[in-house]
Amino acid sequence: LAQDRAEAQVIRQILGEVPVTAPKSFFGCLSAAASAAELAVSVLATEKGMVPHTLNYQYPDPDCPINVIRDQPLCPESSAAMILSQAEMGQAVAVVIDQP
Numbered sequence: 001l002a003q004d005r006a007e008a009q010v011i012r013q014i015l016g017e018v019p020v021t022a023p024k025s026f027f028g029c030l031s032a033a034a035s036a037a038e039l040a041v042s043v044l045a046t047e048k049g050m051v052p053h054t055l056n057y058q059y060p061d062p063d064c065p066i067n068v069i070r071d072q073p074l075c076p077e078s079s080a081a082m083i084l085s086q087a088e089m090g091q092a093v094a095v096v097i098d099q100p
Contacts, residue, residue: 008064021069025055035085042081046099
């Protein structure tokens, strides 16, 4: 999708090689509940110090130049996370969390 490509390109441009995951790969499309579910996954990931990998990510899209976590979870050095959510109607939000 054009929206995914644009999002990936901006992530790369602004955040560089930051690791990215897609929790949606585990639970599918939850429509209006997707943002809340991704926030919950992010809070748990920062508490546990382990970011889930993206399921079924086998072939990187050259138009989406991001560092996707794949094959196995990541144990990051930072406890901070940014959750990006967008709706098909154009609404978008970014939330940053960090564990003390």
